[in-house]
Amino acid sequence: xxxxxxxxxxxxxxxxxxxxxxxxxxxxxxxxxxxxxxxxxxxxxxxxxxxxxxxxxxxxxxxxxxxxxxxxxxxxxxxxxxxxxxxxxxxxxxxxxxxxxxxxxxxxxxxxxxxxxxxxxxxxxxxxxxxxxxxxxxxxxxxxxxxxxxxxxxxxxxxxxxxxxxxxxxxxxxxxxxxxxxxxxxxxxxxxxxxxxxxxxxxxxxxxxxxxxxxxxxxxxxxxxxxxxxxxxxxxxxxxxxxxxxxxxxxxxxxxxxxxxxxxxxxxxxxxxxxxxxxxxxxxxxxxxxxxxxxxxxxxxxxxxxxxxxxxxxxxxxxxxxxxxxxxxxxxxxxxxx
Numbered sequence: 529x530x531x532x533x534x535x536x537x538x539x540x541x542x543x544x545x546x547x548x549x550x551x552x553x554x555x556x557x558x559x560x561x562x563x564x565x566x567x568x569x570x571x572x573x574x575x576x577x578x579x580x581x582x583x584x585x586x587x588x589x590x591x592x593x594x595x596x597x598x599x600x601x602x603x604x605x606x607x608x609x610x611x612x613x614x615x616x617x618x619x620x621x622x623x624x625x626x627x628x629x630x631x632x633x634x635x636x637x638x639x640x641x642x643x644x645x646x647x648x649x650x651x652x653x654x655x656x657x658x659x660x661x662x663x664x665x666x667x668x669x670x671x672x673x674x675x676x677x678x679x680x681x682x683x684x685x686x687x688x689x690x691x692x693x694x695x696x697x698x699x700x701x702x703x704x705x706x707x708x709x710x711x712x713x714x715x716x717x718x719x720x721x722x723x724x725x726x727x728x729x730x731x732x733x734x735x736x737x738x739x740x741x742x743x744x745x746x747x748x749x750x751x752x753x754x755x756x757x758x759x760x761x762x763x764x765x766x767x768x769x770x771x772x773x774x775x776x777x778x779x780x781x782x783x784x785x786x787x788x789x790x791x792x793x794x795x796x797x798x799x800x801x802x803x804x805x806x807x808x809x810x811x812x813x814x815x816x817x818x819x820x821x822x823x824x825x826x827x828x829x830x831x832x833x834x835x836x837x838x839x840x841x842x843x844x845x846x847x848x849x850x851x852x853x854x855x856x857x858x859x860x861x862x863x864x865x866x
Contacts, residue, residue: 683802
């Protein structure tokens with residue numbers, strides 16, 4: 529029978545449509561033909577085609593905006609927000625506007641056009657995460673900013689307009705409504721239980737084990753009980769931390785390991801599907817809060833259609849228990865061995 533499940537964090541209901549049940553191998557995402565790197569602005573030798581870099585990990589004795597880099601961060605050429613100016617707002621009757629002041633950056637994850645994050649050398653993957661953290665901490669100093677969203681789009685269906693592996697950062701002058709709603713739910717839970725909702729959630733998942741995909745000393749990856757999408761995964765620090773910016777070097781190493789692990793499993797289980805990887809972290813001016821930062825990995829294997837848009841309820845044809853079993857059974861070394 530189909531089942532309605534409620535997410536304990538958002539309190540959103542999801543339909544687990546067991547009568548249409550699909551295993552991860554049943555999905556065959558469409559792949560567009562690659563354009564190649566001849567005109568890619570993110571490839572070495574094309575540095576002048578992007579705005580000047582704001583951060584780069586590069587070889588010694590190489591100049592900014594030249595080849596020789598391993599990770600490079602640049603302002604987005606087509607930024608959604610403008611870095612200059614003060615934040616101003618205005619209300620006219622029931623309508624309110626705010627100046628689009630903020631930061632929009634691109635993290636180019638490596639010089640190789642075709643090497644995905646999952647396939648980077650481990651030390652290179654850690655460098656990418658250090659670039660994320662460094663920009664997070666630097667932008668935190670800007671008092672105009674209230675929230676920092678790190679995210680990665682993979683594949684055209686997920687919003688990636690360029691093939692070259694990259695991630696993005698958008699810092700906003702306000703706290704998004706979805707974040708405020710999540711914060712309110714966590715505060716309510718703390719007042720009721722006197723404990724962290726996410727810490728309790730991880731304890732439950734580790735006890736049952738049915739939805740666990742992978743774990744290490746510092747992180748747990750699992751398919752949430754009320755998954756919105758087939759093979760949706762949450763990657764959560766096992767120590768309680770409100771902010772991604774508080775992540776220590778030893779945690780980043782473990783985070784890189786589990787991110788590469790889960791992305792490799794997803795790639796093999798579902799033929800390299802499009803996905804979005806998004807950071808959930810505490811608002812910048814509330815970092816001492818009871819929040820618990822984490823990443824959500826959202827494969828784009830189903831189409832969000834009229835019912836979802838009308839109700840904010842999702843229909844998921846793959847129970848998370850089946851997804852977790854399939855993902856945990858993937859031999860992530862098989863491709864390398866082959």
